[in-house]
Amino acid sequence: MKDEERTKEQLVHELAGMRQRIAVLEALESEHKRSEEALRQNEERIRLIVESALDAVITMDAQGLITGWNPHAETIFGWSREKAIGRRLAETIIPPQYREPHHRGLQHFLATGEGPVLNKRIEITALHRDGHEFPVELSISPLRSGETFTFSAFIRDITERRRAEEALQRAKEEAEAVNQAKSVFLANMGHELRTPLNHIIGYSEMLQEEAEEAGQEEFIPDLQKIRGAGKHLLELINAILDLSKIEAGKMDLFLETITIAPMIQDIVTTMKPLVDKNANTLEAHCADDLGTMWADPTKVRQALFNLLSNACKFTERGTITLGVIREMVDGAAWIRFRVTDAGIGMTPEQIGKLFQAFHQADASATRKYGGTGLGLAISQRICQMMGGEITVESALGQGSTFTISLPAMDVRG
């Protein structure tokens, strides 16, 4: 009886143990099912992402066979998924002339792990099912799975982008050619315009001389006006010619060593009549260590004359200063010519337009002060040709300071 009791107890106990184990197993199984379901859902999500991608997504195994082909790959290459899967990738989307390099690259990667075209964006030519070739942008990533590799490629058809780029390039080239033709036309036209204009100026001068000799003084003011108008027109034509020459890249520099201080003295002397015209005073300050510079003397003078004559034009009964210094910037010597006037000054907005061709500070200034409106644009461009620039500081009613900075470019450093 006792044994019987024990056996029963034992059985109950074992049964409880088994129930427990079953519960554990059931829990494990449901856990497994849950994670399988999660995995399945995850795979489905990835599949949907790949399916709906706007790029072609293609996978290939280490043997070079296509293993994955999304709908966009069907669109851009013309092969359906059923037809594409299992085909050799090279024969499907790579033009014949690139198949051999592709094959070598694949073998090289499998042997060494080196793949210079992998994991980056490249642009190549692809082959459509109908035989036409088109430009694509693609990136290829190798994925190791166990002992072997899978390659996935994201491919984008860039035919439209290429076409747009080419159209843009063509438009740019055409615009440049038109601009060049315009400059050549202007240069030729300038010469044609100057010839008769020179005759107008020359004959008005001659008539003036003859009127003086014949004692016919009453004609002289009119003849002077003809000559003045002719000179102004000539100045405009010359400025336009200069500008078109610069823009056509035909303005040559004639570089030589310039001793700066004597050049400044010479310029001050030449400027005298213009300085006196508005009862101004011109003060020149040259630093002692100016020395020489390597530049085109005619162009340096042209830029300085331009700044100084502007200063004279816009100042009345005031002082204009021309300060010249030599300065080291990052181990290179620069010459700075600083022209300060006591003139009408400018607003920031006016300064912004200052170096554009055909701009004076405002249209009424052209009527009041004359000039071509091209001087500063030309001076800025020639200073840039010599590796420098013109900068300006000004405030309305407080005068302006224009600075020409040019590299000294000589052995003194």
Next chain:
Amino acid sequence: MAKILLVEDNEENRDMLSRRLTRRGYKVVIAMDGEQGVTMAQSEVPDLILMDMDLPVLNGWEAARQLKAASATQAIPIIALTAHAMVGDRKKALEAGCDDYDTKPVEFLRLLEKIEAFLGKETTS
């Protein structure tokens, strides 16, 4: 009276320069192209030559070279006149043997100073 040979193909330029120089007491002889310029320099033996560089038949650069290469004409000063106010032209003109250089349009008083500088030198030497 100093004699100036003016080599210039443009009628108005020729007319203006010759009239203004004549009025100032120079004797002006005229050639219309480079070849004629070289011939007349030999036959007229002028005291000075004003030569346009952009000439038909034989251009001014070549004419100047020929004049400076011939013993009969090499001592005659040549002032080159070029239509393009370019720095390179000055160097080019001097290399061709010209003694001085001026730009067209001619600034008559400036040109006159240059002429007088040469002819003054000629008479004192």
